[in-house]
Amino acid sequence: MKATDTHRAIEAVWRIESARLIAGLARMLRDVGLAEELAQDALVAALERWPDSGIPEKPGAWLMAAAKNRAIDLLRRKTRLERKHAELGRALEARQDMATPDLDATLEDDIGDDLLRLIFTACHPVLSTEARVALTLRLLCGLTTEEIARAFLVPEPTVAQRIVRAKRTLALKQVPFEVPRGAELAPRLSSVLEVIYLVFNEGYTATAGDDWMRPRLCEEALRLGRILAELAPEEAEVHGLVALMEIQASRSRARIGPSGEPVLLLEQNRALWDQLLIRRGLAALARAEALTRKLGGTPGPYALQAAIAACHARARTAEETDWPQIAALYAALALRAPSPVVELNRAVALAMAFGPAAGLEIVDALAKEPSLKAYHLLPSVRGDLLRRLGRFDEARAEFERAASLTRNGRERALLLDRAAGCAREPAPRPS
16 A cells, blocks of 8 residues: 555544544543543654554554553653653553453543543533634544634634634543433533534534635544434433534535525425435434423423424425424424524525515514624525515615625625625506
8 A cells, every 4th residue: 555545544544533532542631631631642653653554453442552552651650750640640541441352442441431431521611612613623524723713714724723713621620521400401412513503504504704604624523423412311312413514414415506505495406316315314212302301391492493404304395394384393493592694594484484574574673683783694584574465675785795794705606696686677657
């Protein structure tokens, strides 16, 4: 195998194994930053040795063995310097683990719990949202600093600083490497789900740049969501988020035209929707709903959004969409997780179900909402409703305003095209 082929193979192995590797080391060392450093050392060792020796039969176990040996040496040096008997005990225990002839055992030992601990640590609320996202993509998805920076269109040094500060904060705050229990679980799980949701949304509709979608981020968020669903099978909202992402991801091929232009939901070719992802999403939604009924609660925000996505997925054509049901689900979501953005989406559903005037009334009320002042979808929705009412000049102005607010080049072009379309519409006849 050529060296370049070997390097590509090593990169693939790293993508698959890095999270498990870091998780196992973090359990041993109780230090996420140090665990990542030792995992990177193992990667460097592989890059140095595998081109000559060939890729091992069990590359993940090889990497774990190399990293654990470095960890043992580090702990022994600390023990000699600081006489920490507890660390010596862990070092001896780790050395004993390494003595087993089955290197797969080093990967399988408590690996599920280790990954779950790593997810909760990387998404800890003590970190800023930006730091949680960057650290999660780095530790759990194996993305490089350069890849993260490119995905979010921020300078690479900015991402590097976020990651360094995040690891330093976790160490300074002595965040335990554990899964929270009891009353602490709900808010911490909410933080984890928020990060995965943010990563998926950025991939599904990029906030800036020249690409409408960033599929890699959607894939990584889905992978994380699926892992979390396996590790926390009794958490309804985990399945709700997975359901939402599966169904939304099913539309990916239909959302982009031949030249990379955005294709809006009602204009999409539904034959391009991925039926396997839809089935997976509906199955995850059914699990979320069953768990909710079992606990006697009400659906959470992610399950409600998944139910909305399911309404679209079940409709064979745009005309068959059950808009009254979608409006009702948005009303339930507004009660469960009130926000101006939810209200804006409810306005769209009402307009589709009962006519544009019904939606415009809500949208006009939202115009005074400070948090939506720079939100480009508010004038975009208003422009669409005005266009449907035949008020083309006003609609054109709204589309142009929306275009000036968005930072995504593809979306800006779409909005300007819609504005131009309003200019071509005939003026309404006087009544």
